[in-house]
Amino acid sequence: MAYDRFRKDLDETGIPTEIAALERIHLYIDKTAYRIEGKDCEKDIVCPINSERYEVKYGNKGVINFSVEVSINGKPSGLRVTKADWWIIYAKNKFFVIDIMVLNGLCNNLQETGYEIDGNMVGLKLLSLNDLRDNVKVIWD
Secondary structure (H helix, E strand, O other): OHHHHHHHHHHHHHHHHHHHHHHHHHHHOOOOOEEOOOOOOOOOEEEOOOOEEEEEEEOOOOOOEEEEEEEEOOEEOHHHOOOOOEEEEEEOOEEEEEEHHHHHHHHHOOOEEEEEEOOEEEEEEEEEHHHHHHHOOEEEO
């Protein structure tokens, strides 16, 4: 059941957001970039020209804080296991491109909060969109 909800969310929102991010990467960074598909790939887009990897995340409409996943059931996940060099966070109809080291630095200062989601205990760091906006490399429409 939980995987079905994950798959539905991925199909309806995640994949379209990844495709839109890839279109912007093609436009601004690397026309040869490509998506990697799969539930546990730890990165979503690879740019062969500069060997950089991007992970794409999205926030719900109207969000003022972005939830950064750091654990599931006590095991590292999300930000703590990403293989990406950059995260692209889609929120407020914008794509925020942030260096993974900068994002880690921002999140290290935040308290982890646990939420039960689909029967799993998920550890999240709540990052304000203002802090995100102040620390990104670039913002794309």
